[in-house]
Amino acid sequence: MDREVLAHLAGSLGSAAPLLAPVPNSAVFGQAARDGRIVSEAFPTSTGASVYAALALALADGAFLPRAELVRPAPPRSEVRDDQAV
Numbered sequence: 001m002d003r004e005v006l007a008h009l010a011g012s013l014g015s016a017a018p019l020l021a022p023v024p025n026s027a028v029f030g031q032a033a034r035d036g037r038i039v040s041e042a043f044p045t046s047t048g049a050s051v052y053a054a055l056a057l058a059l060a061d062g063a064f065l066p067r068a069e070l071v072r073p074a075p076p077r078s079e080v081r082d083d084q085a086v
Contacts, residue, residue: 006019006022006068006070007070010068010070018065018067019067019068019070020055020065020066020067020068021051021054021055021066021067021068021069022051022068023048023051023052024047024048024051026046026047026048028042028043028046028048028049029048031043039052040052040053051066054066
């Protein structure tokens with residue numbers, strides 16, 4: 001998921017609902033489906049499988065769900081004051 005879209009979604013949701021870790025778009029999902037398998041079976045070390053595994057473990061254990069990591073974008077250069085310049 002694009003970081004800008006994720007940040008916009010987080011801003012829209014506020015504290016109304018948790019924003020879970022996104023599952024990356026990957027060809028492994030289609031490849032697994034064509035083989036009649038699920039991604040965690042066909043490609044257990046893929047990033048997509050890892051995200052689903054972390055969610056499943058959290059649900060099974062009653063633990064906190066894996067949340068999206070939000071990185072605030074740097075302000076546009078025109079908004080950075082001289083005393084803030086790096």
